[in-house]
Amino acid sequence: MRNADAMVAAGKSVGEVLQALEVSEATLSRWRSQYGGMKSEEAKRLKSLEEENNRLKKIVADQALDISMLKEIAKGN
Template identity: 80%
Template sequence: MTRKRNRHSADQIVKKLRDADAMLAAGKSVGEVLQALEISEPTLSRWRAQYGGMKKEEAKRLKQLEDENQRLKKLVAEQALDIQMLKEITRGN
């Protein structure tokens, strides 16, 4: 059975991490927590590594910075292609 991939916002991730910690502290098993949150164990581990201990505002800022970084990388790649094309054009003349 394939599931539609869910994208979570930074706020949702921080909330789910808090909920997971609360459920585990209340004595629920990891399997029960994963099922209740509808996520996989690797997802929980990845979220803990990336967002563990963050507040909602910090997680939101991190996500904004990651998006900005992605945009800038794309811009640099496009400029590198433009430079390469210009070099090939001038080499042909």
């Protein structure tokens, strides 16, 4: 994101920036809306937190499945 803004400020067209970064205009727009006012450290922290959140959600889903299976087994006994 910062690279794109720097390239545009240096006088490159948006098309040249998209080609240099090898992204679509939609991707650049999404990056701007998602990470627009963030510094790179903040964006890295956000990405790290999102990854941790996804990992924890998977753990909870696995535990819920285990509980559900144990309940089904307990019904049979």
